[in-house]
Amino acid sequence: MKVHELHGNLRRVRCSRCRAPYDNSLFLERDDCPACGGPLRPGVVLFGEMLPEGPMDAAEELSGTASSFLVLGSSLEVSPANAYPMLAKRAGAKLFIINMTPTQLDYMADGVIHGDIVETLEEIEKSVSRGSGRRE
Numbered sequence: 001m002k003v004h005e006l007h008g009n010l011r012r013v014r015c016s017r018c019r020a021p022y023d024n025s026l027f028l029e030r031d032d033c034p035a036c037g038g039p040l041r042p043g044v045v046l047f048g049e050m051l052p053e054g055p056m057d058a059a060e061e062l063s064g065t066a067s068s069f070l071v072l073g074s075s076l077e078v079s080p081a082n083a084y085p086m087l088a089k090r091a092g093a094k095l096f097i098i099n100m101t102p103t104q105l106d107y108m109a110d111g112v113i114h115g116d117i118v119e120t121l122e123e124i125e126k127s128v129s130r131g132s133g134r135r136e
């Protein structure tokens with residue numbers, strides 16, 4: 001499975017000046033870029049920064065062609081990621097939402113569970129295992 005990380009990840013750091021990416025282990029040794037001396041920063045998108053176009057394009061394309069769309073632990077309050085489930089639903093996907101609290105898209109979902117993600121997914125996994133005849 002390919003993951004398109006809209007907000008980056010903490011496995012990488014990058015230079016604030018030349019944008020060169022590095023493994024986060026470099027940050028334990030130094031806080032400046034080996035190439036240009038610029039300050040290193042986490043490889044994530046911080047509040048107020050633009051999301052990367054590549055992952056956003058991929059998310060939009062996949063949302064428009066998915067047969068099902070699963071939202072895990074999101075309030076669905078923040079754009080643009082909160083548009084993807086609606087895009088998928090309008091393109092014919094089944095929409096399922098697992099979140100602790102109600103979301104603005106609960107009304108259009110094919111299934112909604114308000115609960116802990118880990119506990120809920122473990123219950124689903126057990127149910128699917130029982131249904132397929134597998135024994136624990």
Ligand SMILES: [Zn+2]
Nearest residue numbers: 015018033036
């Ligand atoms: Zn640099």
